[in-house]
Amino acid sequence: PQGQCPGVLRNPAVGITVVVADTSYSDVTADKSNNPANTRGCAVSAVTITNQATRVQGQLSDGTSHGYTLHTDWSADDGLAALVGRRFQDGSWGKTVVGSQLQTCFGKGFHQRLELHSFEEAKARLDADFGLN
Numbered sequence: 697p698q699g700q701c702p703g704v705l706r707n708p709a710v711g712i713t714v715v716v717a718d719t720s721y722s723d724v725t726a727d728k729s730n731n732p733a734n735t736r737g738c739a740v741s742a743v744t745i746t747n748q749a750t751r752v753q754g755q756l757s758d759g760t761s762h763g764y765t766l767h768t769d770w771s772a773d774d775g776l777a778a779l780v781g782r783r784f785q786d787g788s789w790g791k792t793v794v795g796s797q798l799q800t801c802f803g804k805g806f807h808q809r810l811e812l813h814s815f816e817e818a819k820a821r822l823d824a825d826f827g828l829n
Contacts, residue, residue, distance in 0.1 A: 698716050698717065698718055698719055699719065699721075699722060699791075699801065699803075699808055700719060700722035700723065700739040700756045700757040701719060701722075701739070701741050701752070701754065701756060701762055701791060701792045702715050702716060702717040702719065702741055702743060702752055702792075703715070703716045703717075703789070703791070703801075704716075704752075704766070704780050704781030704789075704790070704791075705781050705789070706766075706770075706780070706781035706782055706826070708770075708782075708825075708826060708827070709825070711770070713750070713766055713781060714781075715743060715750060715752070717741060717743050719736060719739055719740075719741060720735060720736060721735045721736075722735070722736050722737060722739035722756075722757050723735065723736060723737030723738070723739055723757040725737075726738075726757075737757045738755060738757060738759055739754070739755065739756055739757040740754045740755055741753065741754030741755075741762075742754055747768070748767060748768055748769075749765050749766060749767045749768065749772075750765070750766045751763070751764075751765045751766075752764055752765075752766075752792065756792075756794070760794055761794070762792040762793060762794050762799070763792070763793060764776065764777035764780050764792060764793040765777055766780065766781070775815045775819075776793045776796070776797070776798050776815050776818075777793060778828055779798050779815070779818050779819065779822070779828075780792060780793065780798070782822060782823070782826040782827075783822075783823040783825070783826045784800060784818070784821045784822055784823055784826075785821050785822070785823055786802060786821070787802055788800040788801055788802035788809070788811070789801055789802075790818065791810070794812060796814070797812040797813060797814060798812070798813050798814075798815065798818045799811070799812055800812075800813060800818065
């Protein structure tokens, strides 16, 4: 499980992007009155893959909209989307785009630390192995 939105890993060294979209445990505190097995809550994401791009759009467990488009030609990505799936100096990863900010995620066990960053702030924190070319 990836939390409340798909997890992405982009490896600039080999030019590969991996998207894992299992969000089945996005909100384990969700209301279970209609479905005792509900661990997703209101979080939902649609992943659309074409020859030129992968688009992710949806809503997080608190109802906030998120989304981005990753192109097969990475240079076509907009600034924030280009940071999704990249690792940062503190070990967190670019998770999704929320409004005009990048949401990063640091996970340890079943706990996640989510933070929002501007493009400039996030770009300055990129791990050198995952930098923008």
